[in-house]
Amino acid sequence: MSAATTTEPKPGFLRRLTLACAWGEGVDGYDLGVVSVTLPFIATALGAGPVEAGLIGASSLIGIFVGGPLAGFLTDRYGRRLMFSVDLLLFVVLGALQGVVTEPWQLFxxxxxxxxxxxxxxxxxxxxxxxxxxxxxxxxxxxGLLVSWYVGYLLAVVVSYVLLDAVGLSWRWVLVTSAVPALVTMLLRRGLPESPRWLISRGRADEAERIVDSRLGAGYFAREDFGAEGEEQGGLKALLRRGNRRRLAFICVFWGCNVAPYFAIFTFAPTVLESLRLANPAAGTITLNAVAALGALVGMLTIERVGRRVQLIPTFWVMAAALTAIGLWGGAPGLVVVALFAVFSFCNALQANLTAVYPIEMLPTEVRSTGVGIAAACSRVAAAVGTFLLPVGITTLGTGACMLIAAGVCVAGAVVSHVMAPETTGRGLHETSRAPLVPAAG
Structure with missing residues (x-):
């Protein structure tokens, strides 16, 4: 490969790429946030019972179970660039279709x-x-991708309440608003190049170096050790090799334990807060999502200083303690309930940043998207189960018992993370994806 090129980097390429990826995460958060607010209106308008409401609430999570692994496989096989835009186009079309459904099963x-x-x-x-x-x-x-997710979710909650309560807009149009940020994201992604690491894994190293030199400057290719990538075969067999298999198992467990309590509680946040006799569930829901966005921001600003393990393990224990207190203190004042949920929200969001970091850092290029897709699918199975069961659980077991079950999930995540989580801070991507999966010393 030649390093003779002197092409100057295009200014702001990394900023644009980061923004294009962050907006994609924001679209996802926005879509799920809109449903959390509109679901009671949907259930009433479409005549959906508790089971149907649970299925609609969990529907996106069920879709992730299929879409994550499928898109991951296609992305590892055919490249990042194509799928990077196709999924947004589909999102725009489907987002608009929400406005014309007439039956619960159609929306599902x-x-x-x-x-x-x-x-x-x-x-x-x-x-x-x-x-x-x-x-x-x-x-x-x-x-920063997860910060965008939480900002998108928070924005959706605020916009939904404003459009429903202040403007009097139909829930259908509120759902359709998710297509707007998706259109913006499509524009941001126009003209972005293929991933150089993926090109190298396909034996196209010269093309990869030309892309890096033209977008990021001569010398960046060597400085970031792109040459350490090899031409490797991907696929499910490669992903399930012993080392990769252990990494994937850890990612699935910690990710699932992070999102299951969050989605179960926040998809039905107004219902949960109302069942705890909170005077203003809407204000409580907005407050908790604002705290979550703050937690994600703090996590982004501190992750390189405190390290991955410190950001992962203690937060599981704090979340478990907060949910246990809510579950056991049935007569707690509304302010105390919101404060405990705020602690949970802050820690959950701070920790959730690692769901965008660990899966990427721990899997090699040739199976990275496939593995992340499978891990996302597994995490959403946990989230979908929790989301589906929560309204039934509140009716049959009570809110307190549901919070104790959620606390138990956090304890499981803490134990597994303590045993398996590696420290990857400051290490090159090629190194982190092939290092043995062992906890840091001490």
């Missing part, structure tokens, strides 16, 4: 398909960004 089908596009985004966006980003600050860039 549309939102399952929307979930498939969201699963595709999880498998593509973070991999695309990481495979260009420098090792220094890579965690902060990837964490």
């Amino acid at each position: 089908v549309v939102r399952v398909l929307l979930g498939m596009t969201i699963g595709a985004e999880y498998a593509i966006g973070a991999a695309m960004l990481a495979e260009f980003a420098p090792a220094k600050g890579r965690g902060r860039r990837l964490s």
Whole structure:
């Protein structure tokens, strides 16, 4: 490969790529946030019972179960660039279709398909960004994707309440608003190149170096050790090799334990808060989502300083303690309930940044998107089960018992993470994806 090129880097390429990936995550958060607010209106308008409401609430998560692995496989096989735009186009079309459904099952089908596009985004966006980003600050860039997710979710909650209560807009049009940020994201992604690390894995190293030199400058290719990537065969067999298999198992467990309590509680946040006799569930829901966005921001700003393990393990224990207190203190004042949920929200979001970091750093290029897609699918199975069962659980077991079950999930995540989580801070992407899966010393 020649290093003679002197082509100057295009200014702001990494900023544009980061923004294009972050907006994709924001679209996903926005879509799920809109449903959390509109679901009671949908259930009333379409005559959906508790089971149907649970299925609609969990529909996107079910779609991710299919879309994540499928898009990951296609992305590893055919490249990041194609799927990077196709999934947004599908999202726009499906988002608009939500406005014309007339039956609960129709909305369920549309939102399952929307979930498939969201699963595709999880498998593509973070991999695309990481495979260009420098090792220094890579965690902060990837964490920024989750900040965008929480900002998107918070924005959706605020916009939904304003459009429903203040403007009096139909829930149909509120759902359709998710197509707007998707259109913006499509424009941001026009003209972006293929991932150089993926090109190298396909034996196209010269093409990869030309892309890196033209977009990021001569010398970046060597400085970030792109040459350490090899021409490797991907596919499910490669992903399930012993080392990769252990990494994938850890990613699935910690990711599932992070999102299951979050989606179960926040998809039905107004219902949960109302069942706890909170005077203003809407204000409580907005407050908790604002705290979550703040937690994600703090996590992004601190991840390179405190390291991955410190950001992962203690937060599981704090979340478990907060949910246990809510579950056991049945007569707690509303302010105390919101404060405990705020602690949970803050820690959950701070920790959730690692769902955009660990899966990318721990899997090699040739199976990265496939593995991330499968991990996203597994995590959403846990989230979908929790989301589906929560309204039934509140009716049969009570809110307190549901919070104790959620606390138990956090304890499981803490134990598994303590035993398996490696420290990858400051290490090159090629190194982190092939290092043995062992916890840091001490």
